[in-house]
Amino acid sequence: DVVMTQSPLSLPVTLGQPASISCRSSQTFVHTDGNTYLNWFQQRPGQSPRRLIYKVSNRDSGVPDRFSGSGSGTDFTLKISRVEAEDVGVYYCMQSTHIPLTFGGGTRVEIK
């Protein structure tokens, strides 16, 4: 299985400041079609998860452009350019190239 490891576990941030979450995989996961299926999800308190990013760096419809994804190989990053109060929650990375699909353990973003 591809193991996804996120850091940090908890990320206190100041409103208006940038934030960065790291996701590392135990192996590369390039699909036979040449794509790397790395997704990022946001789960606000008491809500269902919502996908923010697919295929490493593509924003889903309606996702603010302050969210961006990058990376390659086994190293990936989700960045929030300027954190807003509504960004509080837990963020998960997930690879969907190989079965079983695997999630990272999550990073809790909170306001300082």
Next chain:
Amino acid sequence: EVQLVESGGGLVQPGGSLRLSCAASGFSLSKYWMHWVRQAPGKGLVWVSRIKNDESGTNYADSVKGRFTISRDNAKNTLYLQMNSLRAEDTAVYYCVTDRWLGPADWGQGTLVTVSS
């Protein structure tokens, strides 16, 4: 607008069975692969199963293989998860999720399954 509504959760004894349903509206289920993803109380997300849009292929996490069966009725726009031989560690909120760009995309509100005597 994509809407997914899960139902069928509840309290069941260890060894028991439950069938979850996910009613889709606002789109044709037949166009999408679908997933079930679960989340134990206070824990992270865990992928459970996936089914192709024409039921030509299914996949399962090792932890549920042989006990859970994913299926769909495209005519009814409904996804199912039959869960047998339930264990305490299956206690979780179960989410029904569409697949877009080969990854879980749109999520339902979830249904809670509690396995306890």
